Amino acid sequence: MAFINLKDKILQAKIVYYGPGRCGKTTNLEYIYNKCRLQVHSEMVTVKTQGDRTLFFDFFPFDMGKINGYEVKIQLYTVPGQVKYNSTRRLVLKGVDGVVFVADSAAERRDKNVISLRNLEENLALYNKNIYEIPLVIQYNKRDLAKQGVEVLDVETMEKDINSRLKAPSFEASAVEGGNVVLTLKKIIYETMASLEKELKQEQAK
Amino acid sequence: MMLGKEQLEKIHNTLTENLIGSGVKSVILIDTAGNVIASIDNANTALDIYSLAALAAANFGAMSCMAKIVGEDEFSLLFHKGEKENIYFSKVSEDFLLVNIFDNQISLGFLRLKMSKVIEELVAVLVK
Ligand SMILES: Nc1nc2c(ncn2[C@@H]2O[C@H](COP(=O)(O)OP(=O)(O)OP(=O)(O)O)[C@@H](O)[C@H]2O)c(=O)[nH]1
Ligand SMILES: [Mg+2]
Numbered sequence: 001m002a003f004i005n006l007k008d009k010i011l012q013a014k015i016v017y018y019g020p021g022r023c024g025k026t027t028n029l030e031y032i033y034n035k036c037r038l039q040v041h042s043e044m045v046t047v048k049t050q051g052d053r054t055l056f057f058d059f060f061p062f063d064m065g066k067i068n069g070y071e072v073k074i075q076l077y078t079v080p081g082q083v084k085y086n087s088t089r090r091l092v093l094k095g096v097d098g099v100v101f102v103a104d105s106a107a108e109r110r111d112k113n114v115i116s117l118r119n120l121e122e123n124l125a126l127y128n129k130n131i132y133e134i135p136l137v138i139q140y141n142k143r144d145l146a147k148q149g150v151e152v153l154d155v156e157t158m159e160k161d162i163n164s165r166l167k168a169p170s171f172e173a174s175a176v177e178g179g180n181v182v183l184t185l186k187k188i189i190y191e192t193m194a195s196l197e198k199e200l201k202q203e204q205a206k
Numbered sequence: 207m208m209l210g211k212e213q214l215e216k217i218h219n220t221l222t223e224n225l226i227g228s229g230v231k232s233v234i235l236i237d238t239a240g241n242v243i244a245s246i247d248n249a250n251t252a253l254d255i256y257s258l259a260a261l262a263a264a265n266f267g268a269m270s271c272m273a274k275i276v277g278e279d280e281f282s283l284l285f286h287k288g289e290k291e292n293i294y295f296s297k298v299s300e301d302f303l304l305v306n307i308f309d310n311q312i313s314l315g316f317l318r319l320k321m322s323k324v325i326e327e328l329v330a331v332l333v334k
Binding site: 060094095 | 209211241
């Protein structure tokens, strides 16, 4: 649920990075945080375990500057991917406006991606949100693993597993190297803003 | 969710008068998604309100889940006491929370007295 302040002309929207454990959600946010210093004016908040796994979420607000006269602030979050943290994952999804689904390209993680996507669908449904309608971008992360001799799924297979029915915009990426990380972010922000604009127009037409 | 000038001014006034006026250092009205609806502080306090809002919303959500697990609807009082600073959360409605930061010069009891009036006024603006 985005919040629009008509007095000070500020729009806040929430984008959540979702995906299985260790797929690279936190690494995506860390890359953005370090690369886009001019657009981040707070510390990154991370609630994690000793072993660097996300326990609750990572967070920072990303400033888009002025769009149509409104100061746009994108609240970026990650969820904990580990299966056992489903209740905290749900909490983070509350009020979500757009989702990046980060899939792990490592062949051995194939099932984990599919299970996590199904879990996303279920958790969105708890908030009466439809995975086919919410702004969604899919990222095939860890493409660089192929260079290290790790078996990597080809993109056609991943599209078939994950995106055959969703038909969401998708990108190959490497969160450690940074390839397509910012592009993924730009795309989901664009999709989210377009969707909010449409919603507003419908609201005003009523 | 959209709020206009008049609504936000009403919110601002009630928070300033009743809370900042009573010695609360910083008060942030947030929604349960973690968005900042309004934030006011006395001139001497500058906090990272967006981070605070994200954490407060998550904390409140986690406490609500815990309440359900032990068979309560919710815990009515969420209070964190520090050596100098304290945080007090109050639920305004299903969708909104108020986060108060105050030092030891005001008592929790006094704040709770103020709070019922503030919440009533906020609900009148926020919940249609
Ligand atoms: N080779 C490679 N490793 C990556 C990439 N992205 C993340 N990793 C590594 O994968 C591991 C897990 O990354 P995280 O970003 O912590 O994963 P996460 O999705 O946040 O995991 P949870 O918090 O448990 O859900 C770390 O060791 C990262 O360095 C990538 O693009 N390529
Ligand atoms: Mg993580």
